[in-house]
Amino acid sequence: QQPVQSPQAVILREGEDAVINCSSSKALYSVHWYRQKHGEAPVFLMILLKGGEQKGHDKISASFNEKKQQSSLYLTASQLSYSGTYFCGTAGAAGNKLTFGGGTRVLVKP
Amino acid sequence: EAGVTQFPSHSVIEKGQTVTLRCDPISGHDNLYWYRRVMGKEIKFLLHFVKESKQDESGMPNNRFLAERTGGTYSTLKVQPAELEDSGVYFCASSGLVRSYNSPLHFGNGTRLTVT
Incomplete structure (x- = not known):
């Protein structure tokens, strides 16, 4: 059963914040986040393991609530380079x- | 360190033809995965090799798809005969640890397959 991501799309101005959610109906041991730019390979951002830890990658951070089987990715003070498609695994x-x-x-716009 | 490489980057074939995709994982990575992304949808798991052995092929759509990994190095994915619904981007990924839950996947740039 694939996890459900929301929203499907978001448009931001440079410097704005956004949250991407990932929910599963199955018990999770870990959540991965990847970003893919058009025509390129998905690139690993971070892994979150059971324990509810929060991780960061530059101004991108994430949390994992294994009880709720959910993870959230936080884009803070977004930059143009943050544009792309984000996948949770x-x-x-x-x-x-x-x-x-x-x-x-x-999509992050100037 | 060289990344995961895939060949070809694009392939356009007619329905009924055969296509073979190739993936060279990062050297030393025992785990090799094939995924497929159909237009705008999720990245869907096809199969997983550990060295030359198929660990999990539960995602292979049907017997028109055949994957091999010779000597635990590069892998090929053959589609024969191709159907229209096989169009999509085929990604290969590799990782160094057995358990994917704690090991990042390194993806190739993908092969964009178009079946007309």
């Missing part, structure tokens, strides 16, 4: 593969 305890959400398209 989830793994259960077996952890053999990631199941990806449908993606959230982010």
Whole structure:
């Protein structure tokens, strides 16, 4: 069962903030976040493991609530380079593969 | 360190033809994954190799798809015969650890397959 991402798309002005959510109906062991720019490979941003930790990558951070089976990605003071499609990937305890959400398209305008 | 490379970057074939996609993972990465993204939808899992063995092929759509990984190095994904619904971007990814829950995936740029 693939995780559900919301919103599907968001348009921001440079410097604005945004939140992308990722929800699963299955118990999760970890959540990954990736960003893909058009025509390029998805690029790894961060992994969050069970324990509700929050991580950061530049001004992009994320949280993981394993009880709610949800993760959120926070884009703070967005930059033009943040534009792209963000995917969450989830793994259960077996952890053999990631199941990806449908993606959230982010466009940051000057 | 060289990244994951995929070949070709684009392929346009007619329905009924055969296409073979190739993936060279990062050297030393035992885990190799194939994923596919159909226009605007999720990145969908196809299969997972650990070295030369198929660990999980539950995502392969049907027996028109055949994946191999010779000697645990590069991998090929053959589609024969291709159908219109096979169009999409095929991504290969590799990782160094067995359990993907704590290991980043390194993706290639993908092969854009168009079946006409």
